[in-house]
Each structure stands twice: as structure tokens, then as C-alpha cells.
Amino acid sequence: MLCFPQMATKAQITAEQYLHMTFEHDAEFVHGEIVERSMPDNVHSLIQFLILMEIGRLIRSHPLFPRPELRLRLEPRVFRIPDISVFDGQPPQEDVPSTPPLIAIEILSKDERHPNLMQKLEEYRVFGVPNIWVVDPRNKRLAFYNEAGLQYVSSLALPDHPLELTPGVLFSDL
């Protein structure tokens, strides 16, 4: 376990060094800095489970490949770990995929930093992720990120697959 005193250490390291480090709770790597993610808590874990259950219903009949906590290489020096990535067509071939998934889902924690969240969502957009979904369990809200901003929506759905995440499905146990 490597310990870092703050959200981001300022010491610069290379992507190669990052990829050979281990973390008890996996961290991200953004332009030479290790960026720690929020520690998982009960609500975060429950929501992640419920979303995977919903997607899990479809995987036998639809070419959807959900991957929780998978490191993605967005740029040579930017690695992010969406709470859930969903690939379509075929499963990712690389251990650390460098092709954008169909969906990237972020489940917000209570200590999520606003600027860090928005930066991450913008990186997903530039990477080419067409569906960037944000689940906010504390406010029981769903939102969709694109170049226009972070838009509240009543449900998160895909046009080509029968997947719809609603507050009823995700938040009824909270």
C-alpha cells in the first residue's frame, strides 16, 4: 500500500511507473500525478451493484460488456477508472483499454470534488465516450454529461438497447 497524504501528490511520475504500482484502493493517473479516488462506501457500492444487475439482465441477448472499476487509458498520460464502463460490439481486448466504452458511469461520493469531477467528465467526452452518466445517490438525481454541461435527466437510457436506469430502480433502497 502506498500512502499519499493528499488528493494528489505533486511529485511527477511516469505512466510506466504508475502501471507498476499497486494501490489498496486503485488510484487514477492524470498528467504525471496520482489522483486518489473517493473511498467506496455502502451507498456507492449498493448503487454500483444495482446498475450492474440492470446491465447484467441484457448481456446474454445484447452485445454489452460491463466492466466495473476498469482502468482506461484516455491519453498516454491520463488514466481514469470509471465506476462502471460498458463496452459494446466486442469486449475490450487490452488489459488497460485505450478505446472509449459506450458508457462511462460515475457514482458520486459525499466527498467528491466538483472541479475534479467536471475535469474527469470532460476527459471522457474528449476521449469519445458517447454516454457519460452521473448518478448522485445523495440527491437521488441522475445526470448526463456532454459538451452542453451536466444535465439533470429523469432516467438514463440508451437509444439502441433496452437499458434504462431510473431513480426507482437505483434509489428505492436508500
Next chain:
Amino acid sequence: MATQAQTTAEQYLHMTFEHDAEFVHGEIVERAMPSYTHGRIQTLLSSLFEAVRAPHRLFACSDVRMKLAPDLYRIPDTAVFVTPPKRELPEQAPLVVIEILSSDDRYHDVVEKLEEYRVWGVPNIWVVDPLSKRFAVYTDWGLQYVSSLALPDYPLELTPGVLFSDL
């Protein structure tokens, strides 16, 4: 950031803080510590609004405590009123509130506050993010990026060039 011990609004109003805090349903809520960038943008906002004050009767004020509800006091980085408020701690929603983000602002704290301004009836809720050098407006739509911040009835437009050029 928030102490859990409950306080009354009356107690809060008689407390002093080295860096002023907010009061949210019985809890003292500390704001992000001021920094050069934050203060610099706040200064630029004040001067831009001050330039249009006389002809257009816009009264900008930095760091004013506002009473949104009996147990809810917030302190926007900048508030802009169309008439000078009758009370020292204004109880009427201003025309504009502006929040300047800091790197350690928590998403939930920011959105909770923006939503309170919306429910209170603030028609223009502006968010300035010096880190990404972007602007957004908050409405029931969500947090929407805009290329500039403007008021339809006033000749005032805030652009990234004006606010971020010397950062």
C-alpha cells in the same frame, strides 16, 4: 467541514468567524478558504459591475450574508441586486449570485447551495470555474456551460478573456 453540534440561527448571527461561515439547517458550514485566484476574480467581478452601477442601477456586493430561510444563511461570492436591499442581511433573492469554485469544493456542497438559490428564486445563478476557465449557469436543467455570462436587460457580458486572462 460541517460541525455536527446544532446551533440556533440567533447564536449563529452573534458568532464571529475569521473567515465567514454559512448556516445550513442548524449547522455551521465553512466555506473554502480564500486564495489569490478566488479573490482576484471576485475583485474583477466587483469592478465590472461597479462600472455599470450608476446608469443601470445594479448593486453588486461581495460576501454578503443572505437569509434564504429562517435556518438557512448563505454567502455568495458575489450577489447583484437591482435595488439596495432593505436589510443588512438581505432576505429577498438578488438578480444574480455568482459562485467562484475552488479546487477543494465538494460537488454536493456546491450543488446543494446552487439548488437553494434556485428554489429561493434567484433568476441568474452563475458559476465561475478558474481551474477549467469555464462558465456555467445553474437552472432546473442542470449545470450548463456558457461561453459568456450575460444579463438580457443590461449591457454587461463577462467573458473568459476578461476574467481569466491574467491567471
